[in-house]
Amino acid sequence: MSLKSQVESLLFVSLKPLSLKDLAAATGAKAKDLEEAVEELIADYSQGERGLAIIKNNKQYQLTTAADNAAIVQEFLKDETSGELSQPSLEALTIIAYRGPITKLELERIRGVNCSLIIRNLLLRGLIEEKFEKAKDENYYTVTHDFVRFLGLGSIEELPDYTKLNSAESLGAVLAAAEDKN
Amino acid sequence: MMDFTTEKFSGPLGLLLNLIESEEMDITEIALAKIADEYVAYIRANQGIDPEELADFLVIAAKLLFIKSKALLPYLYTGEEEEEINDLERQLRMYKEFVAASQKVQELVLANRRLFLPPLSKNRRVQFNLPVFCPPAKISAALLQERFLILLANLEKQLAKRQEDDLPEKTLEPKISIDERIASIRQMLLDKIKVNFSKLLAAATTRTEVIVNFLAILELTKQKELFFEQEELFSEIYISQPAVEACAGEEALLNKQI
Numbered sequence: 339m340s341l342k343s344q345v346e347s348l349l350f351v352s353l354k355p356l357s358l359k360d361l362a363a364a365t366g367a368k369a370k371d372l373e374e375a376v377e378e379l380i381a382d383y384s385q386g387e388r389g390l391a392i393i394k395n396n397k398q399y400q401l402t403t404a405a406d407n408a409a410i411v412q413e414f415l416k417d418e419t420s421g422e423l424s425q426p427s428l429e430a431l432t433i434i435a436y437r438g439p440i441t442k443l444e445l446e447r448i449r450g451v452n453c454s455l456i457i458r459n460l461l462l463r464g465l466i467e468e469k470f471e472k473a474k475d476e477n478y479y480t481v482t483h484d485f486v487r488f489l490g491l492g493s494i495e496e497l498p499d500y501t502k503l504n505s506a507e508s509l510g511a512v513l514a515a516a517e518d519k520n
Numbered sequence: 521m522m523d524f525t526t527e528k529f530s531g532p533l534g535l536l537l538n539l540i541e542s543e544e545m546d547i548t549e550i551a552l553a554k555i556a557d558e559y560v561a562y563i564r565a566n567q568g569i570d571p572e573e574l575a576d577f578l579v580i581a582a583k584l585l586f587i588k589s590k591a592l593l594p595y596l597y598t599g600e601e602e603e604e605i606n607d608l609e610r611q612l613r614m615y616k617e618f619v620a621a622s623q624k625v626q627e628l629v630l631a632n633r634r635l636f637l638p639p640l641s642k643n644r645r646v647q648f649n650l651p652v653f654c655p656p657a658k659i660s661a662a663l664l665q666e667r668f669l670i671l672l673a674n675l676e677k678q679l680a681k682r683q684e685d686d687l688p689e690k691t692l693e694p695k696i697s698i699d700e701r702i703a704s705i706r707q708m709l710l711d712k713i714k715v716n717f718s719k720l721l722a723a724a725t726t727r728t729e730v731i732v733n734f735l736a737i738l739e740l741t742k743q744k745e746l747f748f749e750q751e752e753l754f755s756e757i758y759i760s761q762p763a764v765e766a767c768a769g770e771e772a773l774l775n776k777q778i
Contacts, residue, residue: 353640353648391635402635411636423629425622426530432622448615451531451576489625490633498624503617 341367342375346401349379355398355483380492394493395486405490430456434466435485435494436503439478531573532580533615535562540612547612549605553591556584583608696729701736706745709761714749717757 344365349356358369358376365372376399380392383404391404403411423431426449433448434440446453457479460466465485468477486494494500539558545551563569563577587605590597645652708715720737724730737759740746747762 353637353644353650393635400637402637405633405635408632408634408636412632412634415636415639417636423626424530425534428626429530429534429619429622432625433618435625436618436621447611448618449531450533450580450611450615451573455572487635487637489628490631490635491628497621499621503621 340375341365341371342379345372345375346379349392349399349401352401355395355400357398361399384492391492393483393486393491395483396480398483400483400487402487408490427456427459431460431465431481431485434460434479435481435497436500438466438480438494439469440480441476441478443476445479532577533612534619535559535577536580536584536612537616537619547609547616549587549609550591552584552605552608553588556581556588559584580608693726696732698732698736698739701732702740705736705740709746709759713760715759717748717759720759 344367345361348361348364352360358372361367361372361376362369367375376392376394380394382388383391389404389407391402393400393402429449430445430453433445437444437448442453442457445457457466457468461468464482465488466479467482468479470477481494486492489497491497497503536552536555536559539555539562540547540551543551543555545554560581563574563581566574569577583604586601587608590601590605640650642652642654705715705720708720721730721733724733737746741748744762747760749758749760750756
């Protein structure tokens, strides 16, 4: 069988998002070939009329149901979790989505207000995750697969105006200026 | 002033953006200077501000007042502060972009295009080292309550034991604040026309009180509420209230300035 089909099977049985490293360990193939295979698979799913989709976040892949079927699947699973977020949480989440990985300090500089409580809340709801960077001795925050699934995106790069808001230039200028003063 | 109680804003920059947009102004130094008073008034009214976030609101208020003072008295500024003002403008513009983005994110959420995963059975969870809830078979609400009561009883015993060990006692000396002192000096001047400066300080029993007295007098002097008289060098200083007309004139002048 082709590498593509092997990847598809593995994604189907895995409950956790799989990284290229995980896939390499399972198939014995090279990461580069695997990446090609996954990308092809993603294209396959997005072209045909398929009930499944593959999402990508933090360099990990996951097989999910398709966005168009959200309503019937939700009904079938009797899933009642609502998507309600307070305005401050939504703002913080948006900034983390567009600018992640981001530190608490950077987030607070953009919002101009302390964000400890909001971060804790978002972590508890599984919408963001925290990763400690040893080299920089700081925690970095990114959005989770759950968040990407929640919005029905293939990856966060599909967010509106992602390239513009993600570009290092606009934020970098403000942060650099703030850095100088401190 | 506009009423924002129904409007939702989040955080100090959110409030600032709301004020500027409600006036249909762009984010410029002039707009920031114009909005300063309204911003401060809003914080004063303190509607819907989380006490924990108050400090962050005050930081922005201070920056706005700084910008306003520069707009009013431009000759006092050397141009070095330009960078700081630009920073606030830039920060606000960036914040605005993310607020707009967050509205788009909200639209995505509301569109409900969520992607689902197969529901997980307990066995599958174990297989993938995911957290599994496996309570002991015999557990019940009544059992939990019973255990909790035992724990509470133990805790009370511990606390009682701790109270038996005598804690050292110390009486705190009565403290006097500058505000109190200012009030009492004002009262003194209402009762008497002239007050002897050395007597005012002599009433103080501790060194701290002397200092507080002195600070209170300095503060009142700064507020232009005191008038000093001394006939010759090193003679007694008398304190009185300034003449009424002078005082009223001063106040009018102050009001004008504000």
